[in-house]
Amino acid sequence: MESIKVALLGFGVVGSGVFNILQDNKEKIESHIQKRIEIKKILVRDIEKARGANAPKEMLTKDINDIVNDPEIDMVVELMGGIGKAYEYMKIAIENKKHIVTANKALIATHGDEIYKLAVENGVQIRYEASVGGGIPIINTLTQSLAANNVDEILGVINGTTNFILTQMDEQGMDFDDAVKLAQDSGFAEADPTSDIEGEDVAFKLSILMSVAFGIKVPPHKIPREGITKISSKDIEFANQLGYKVKLVAAAKKKGDDLEFHVQPSFLPIDHPLASIKNEFNAVFIKGNAVGELLLHGKGAGSTPTGSAVLGDMLEIAKIIGTNYKPGAPLVHNGGDLNLIGEGVSPYYVHLHVEDKPGVLGKITSAFGKHNVSLKSVIQRSRGEKTVPLIFITYDTPRKDLDDAIEEIKNTDAVIRVESILRVES
C-alpha cells in the first residue's frame, strides 16, 4: 500500500486530535483511500512539553527545515494558528511542493489569495475545511455539493465561545462576566477571550465563507462587526419575552445586486433554525437558488471534531497525489458585480434606560421619527420605580439613521443611558 508522508506544524489541541484519529481509525482510513497516511515529522516549540497525544520524541522537531527540505514529505498540515510564523512556513512549504491543509482562519481570511496563487504556481493543493465551523463540512458543501447553486444567503452561528456564553446567560440567567468565567473554566474560552467576544474570530470566518459562497473577497477588517460584550441578561430576558433568542450571527445576504454582510449579536425569531443552536455547537444556514434552505449543525471546535475536518481534507489530497488532477479554485474571486453594502437595512432592538416621568416616551419617539426610524413596537413596563427600561423594535432602517436618532435621544432629558442596540433578523 502506498504511503503518504505528512508533517504537522503545531501539536496542540487540534494537532493531537489529528494524531489520535489517525491512530484510532487507521483501518477505516486505509480501507477508504487505499493508501497509508504516515506522520513523519511534527514541528513544535518545545520538545519536552506534555501533550494530548503520544508521538515518539524522534518525530518532533523545532526546525521547519527538517520538514520543508525532506523530499519524502508530501503534505504539510498547518495547525499553529495566527499569521506570522504560520504564513512564513506555509509559503516555504508550498515553494517546496508540499500540499497544504490548514485550520487557520486568520491566515486564510487575510492572505488566502496570495497563498492560493502560490499553490497554483507550485502545482499543489490547499484545503481549509477546518478553518470555519470545526467539524461541520461547510467548505466542502459550498464548493462541491452546492457548486451549481447561486447562493442567496449565509447565516452562521460560528463561534462556540460566544454561543456558550449567550446560552448560559439565557438558560441560567447569568451575567456576562460570570458566563465568560464559566466558559473559561469549561475550556470553551481562552484566558484572553477578546478575539471571540469582540467578533473578530467570526469576521475571519465570514470573510472565508463569502469568498467561497459568493466569489467575493471582503477583508475581515472591512466587515462591520460588533461583539457580545454589551449584552446584558436583561436584553436576553426581553428577547425571550418578545419571542427571540440572542445569537452572535455572521450574515451575508444578496438583496438584488447588493451584498449585505455583518457580524453582530442579533435577535433571531425563536422558530429560526439558528435560534436553537446551543452552547459550543455551531451551525450554518444556507439559502441556495436551487437547493433552497439547508442547515448544517455540529461541533464548531475541539480536538477531534476539528481534527475530523482536517483529516477529511488530508484524505482528499492523499487520494489525488500521484494523479494529474487539479481540483478547482475555491478562492477565485469573480462575483465582482455585487455592490458591497455592509450593514444594509434591518429592524433593530433598542434598549434604553430612562426616568419614569411624563413626556419621556413622546420625546424619544419624536427623535426616532425625525431621523426616519419607524417603530414597530414599544415596551414600557413601569413597576413604580423611578427609572425603567424602555424597549423599541424598529422597522427596517439604515444603521446610520438609527445612530443619528440615538445620538439625539442620548441627549434627551430623562434618558439615563442607551443599554444596547441589536439587529433583529427576520
Next chain:
Amino acid sequence: MESIKVALLGFGVVGSGVFNILQDNKEKIESHIQKRIEIKKILVRDIEKARGANAPKEMLTKDINDIVNDPEIDMVVELMGGIGKAYEYMKIAIENKKHIVTANKALIATHGDEIYKLAVENGVQIRYEASVGGGIPIINTLTQSLAANNVDEILGVINGTTNFILTQMDEQGMDFDDAVKLAQDSGFAEADPTSDIEGEDVAFKLSILMSVAFGIKVPPHKIPREGITKISSKDIEFANQLGYKVKLVAAAKKKGDDLEFHVQPSFLPIDHPLASIKNEFNAVFIKGNAVGELLLHGKGAGSTPTGSAVLGDMLEIAKIIGTNYKPGAPLVHNGGDLNLIGEGVSPYYVHLHVEDKPGVLGKITSAFGKHNVSLKSVIQRSRGEKTVPLIFITYDTPRKDLDDAIEEIKNTDAVIRVESILRVES
C-alpha cells in the same frame, strides 16, 4: 472552454430541475469548473408531452442508442427511477464508457454493488448523492468530510411524504387519511403513496446510507421496517403529552460489535435534533467517533433541490474528466465484522384499547411481566366511558418478547384491540 457533453435519461420533475438550473446558473457553473456542461440528448417516452423545462425538440429522443452510441457524450444522468429499464440502460451506458450520475435509490440500494463493479471495470465514475435526502449533501459528507470517522450512528428523517403527513397530523390534528389527501393535493405524495407510507422508500435510502457509513451491505428487503399507516392522531396526541414527536425514522446504530438497523415510526424526545424537522424537510443525524454529533437538514425532494445534488455530482465528474484520477470506492463493503442484529432492543410505546373494568390493568401488566417486558410508565385516563385507551412505555426489550406479550394480551378478556406499537428513541 472545454465542453462536457451530457445526456439525461428521463425528463420529469428532477430532469427539468437539472435542465433549468444549468440554464439559470450557467455563469456560476462555468466559472466554478472552467468547463461548459452541455446537455446533448434527453431520453423520454413521449416527445410531445409538456414538461417543466423547455428543451428544444431535437434534443429529445426515445432511443437509448442515440445516447449510448454517441461517442461525444461523456456522462449519462439517470433520472428515470425504478429498476427495470433504468438498470438496463445504466449498464449499457457504463459499458459504453459513460460516467454515471443517478438519483435512483431503488437501483443503487438493490444493484449498487454490480453497478459499481461494472463502473470500475470500465474506468468510469458513478455518483448518487441525490438518491438520499434530495438536496442534503449526505453522501459527500460521509464519503469525504467524515471519511476519517468511524460512524457510530445514523438517524434519518428521509422521506418528505411521510414527514409531511405526520406534521399535518400533529399540527392540525388531522386523521391519517385526510393528511394523505392533503399531501397528494400539495404535490408531496404520489397518487399511489404506498412505497412512501409503507417505509419502502426509506429502506432503500437506509440501505445506501449503511453501505456508505458502515461499509456494510444490507439489502433493503432485509431491513426490518414498518410504515406509518397504523398511526392515529390519538397516538400523536399521546406522544405530545409524553414529551415526544412521532417521526418515521431510519436508524443504524453500532452497539459494541452489533449493528442495529430499522425503519420505523418512532417516538423522538421533543429536544432530539430530528424532532423539529417538519413537513417535506428531511434531516440526517450522524454520530462519528471523531466529529461527534452532526445534523444536516434541508429539502429532501423537489425539482431544484434534488437537481442541485445531481448537478453537484455532475460537476465533480466534469472536473475529473480528462485526468487520470479515479476517486475511491464509496460502495466497497468491508465493515463485515459487525453482527447485523436488525431491530435490537428498544423501549416501546404500546397503545391498547380496553374495556374500563376492574382487573384489566393487572392482567395486562402480568402478561408483560411473564414475557420479561418491564414497564416504565402506564397512562390510564378514565373518562367515565365504557372503553378507554391504555398507554404503556416499556423499558428496553427485544421486539420478539414484546410481540409474545402482545399476543397474549390480545387474547385477554376486556382487551378490545391493540391500536399501535411504536419504537421510542432515547
